[in-house]
Amino acid sequence: MIQKILIANRGEIALRIVRACRELGIKTLAVYSEADVQSLHVQLADEAICIGGPRSADSYLRADRIISAAEIADVDAIHPGYGFLSENAKFAEQCESCNIKFIGPKSKSIKMMGDKSVAKDTVKKAGVPIVPGSDGPVESEADAVKIARKIGYPVIIKAVAGGGGRGMRIAHNDVSFAKEYHVACGEAEKAFGNGAVYIEKYIEKPRHIEFQILGDSHGKIIHLGERDCSVQRRHQKLIEESPSPFLNSDLRKKMGKAAIRAAEAAEYENAGTIEFLVDAKGNYYFIEMNTRIQVEHPVTEECTGIDLIKQQIHIANGEKLAFDQGDIKFEKHAIECRINAEDPARNFAPSPGTIGLYYAPGGHGVRVDSHAYSGYTIPSHYDSMIGKLICFGPTRKVALERAYRALSEYLIRGIKTTIPLHKAIMADPVFIEGKATTAYMEDFLGRTATDLFS
Numbered sequence: 534m535i536q537k538i539l540i541a542n543r544g545e546i547a548l549r550i551v552r553a554c555r556e557l558g559i560k561t562l563a564v565y566s567e568a569d570v571q572s573l574h575v576q577l578a579d580e581a582i583c584i585g586g587p588r589s590a591d592s593y594l595r596a597d598r599i600i601s602a603a604e605i606a607d608v609d610a611i612h613p614g615y616g617f618l619s620e621n622a623k624f625a626e627q628c629e630s631c632n633i634k635f636i637g638p639k640s641k642s643i644k645m646m647g648d649k650s651v652a653k654d655t656v657k658k659a660g661v662p663i664v665p666g667s668d669g670p671v672e673s674e675a676d677a678v679k680i681a682r683k684i685g686y687p688v689i690i691k692a693v694a695g696g697g698g699r700g701m702r703i704a705h706n707d708v709s710f711a712k713e714y715h716v717a718c719g720e721a722e723k724a725f726g727n728g729a730v731y732i733e734k735y736i737e738k739p740r741h742i743e744f745q746i747l748g749d750s751h752g753k754i755i756h757l758g759e760r761d762c763s764v765q766r767r768h769q770k771l772i773e774e775s776p777s778p779f780l781n782s783d784l785r786k787k788m789g790k791a792a793i794r795a796a797e798a799a800e801y802e803n804a805g806t807i808e809f810l811v812d813a814k815g816n817y818y819f820i821e822m823n824t825r826i827q828v829e830h831p832v833t834e835e836c837t838g839i840d841l842i843k844q845q846i847h848i849a850n851g852e853k854l855a856f857d858q859g860d861i862k863f864e865k866h867a868i869e870c871r872i873n874a875e876d877p878a879r880n881f882a883p884s885p886g887t888i889g890l891y892y893a894p895g896g897h898g899v900r901v902d903s904h905a906y907s908g909y910t911i912p913s914h915y916d917s918m919i920g921k922l923i924c925f926g927p928t929r930k931v932a933l934e935r936a937y938r939a940l941s942e943y944l945i946r947g948i949k950t951t952i953p954l955h956k957a958i959m960a961d962p963v964f965i966e967g968k969a970t971t972a973y974m975e976d977f978l979g980r981t982a983t984d985l986f987s
């Protein structure tokens with residue numbers, strides 16, 4: 534049984550894992566960079582080891598140092614959180630070979646789902662619809678144009694090794710294709726060290742709807758419903774909610790079953806997410822699987838009452854899932870706003886610095902997952918998310934009203950944040966009516982005065 538866990542991450546997710554471990558009576562070891570000495574997870578973990586300099590490449594991405602820390606502190610397991618090494622099959626393998634349990638899927642599943650074209654191929658064979666596109670990476674520009682014409686414009690060019698919304702370009706005709714193709718290959722090479730790209734039909738104004746999966750090591754796989762993550766800026770999620778205001782129970786059932794088939798095809802164990810795009814007619818297409826816990830997992834936790842981090846640990850312990858699909862009830866509506874240290878009035882410029890006063894909202898149906906506090910200095914080396922506000926209630930209307938109320942209470946002085954933007958969205962009729970697609974943010978920003986956000 535797992536008695537001590539190394540948390541190979543930082544920020545709010547590291548804190549989230551510390552909290553789950555505390556409740557389970559499991560000891561924690563924080564590993565941190567020189568820039569994160571002040572971080573709350575370092576202060577709250579039972580032990581902490583500094584593993585290097587501020588740059589991720591010198592600390593949170595150093596598998597060798599993390600494994601050394603695990604050995605020195607004699608931990609049984611490593612929780613990778615999200616980002617960093619969480620979807621690195623080699624790291625999972627290294628853990629396996631050092632007899633340290635990697636809290637996540639087997640390295641084989643990470644590998645299979647980490648290559649987006651292999652992933653699409655795998656789920657297609659399992660009968661899950663995928664977006665029409667190239668079979669695997671394209672070989673050359675000439676080949677790519679042929680495929681784009683065959684699929685029919687508009688098309689989207691995506692990095693095989695992509696993630697975080699980067700390395701994606703849209704082309705509307707042969708002329709723009711030639712330009713975007715080169716930009717996409719260059720971006721992919723720079724961001725992921727792998728210039729390979731593939732092509733998909735560009736679905737216009739879709740919704741991004743994903744299913745949370747849990748699989749145990751005894752072969753049982755269930756889903757915990759969906760999250761609608763259509764509110765995105767530059768393909769990066771800003772707001773997530775569950776249930777989706779778009780799905781009816783028929784479509785939910787169909788997509789849930791498809792998500793389970795996709796996870797089964799990957800022989801999936803632990804927590805994972807199957808992402809779909811859904812068009813206005815309700816056609817749905819698999820786009821990728823994330824083989825880790827996701828930023829937006831609290832939305833599912835508040836809807837279903839199931840603690841996903843604890844489930845990850847139980848599964849890693851070899852325990853059987855304690856519930857069947859029929860036991861999962863979706864009785865609440867939950868919505869999450871990502872609080873980023875960015876200035877929405879100035880084109881989302883990063884706003885690192887020291888927080889003066891920090892006051893987080895509370896009350897009925899409000900949860901804040903954040904590592905920030907008064908006097909905390911946000912390092913400039915990592916992503917800009919400093920917290921997540923999750924509000925929930927019996928209906929979508931209550932959850933949205935609660936989110937507006939909680940955002941109005943939230944005080945973060947000294948830096949700019951996305952709080953005023955979220956407040957404006959919670960009051961926007963298009964969003965309130967549940968009509969947001971992935972095209973929503975561009976439209977919203979185009980028709981809203983930015984001084985509203987400062």
Ligand code: ADP
Pocket residue numbers: 664689695696697698699701733734735736737739741765768808810820821971
């Ligand atoms: P990443 O792994 O970088 O997050 P995804 O494949 O998950 O990339 O896509 C992220 C977002 O990009 C989607 O939620 C959607 O908004 C947009 N997107 C991706 N593929 C398509 C497509 N074929 N058509 C339209 N939008 C797409």
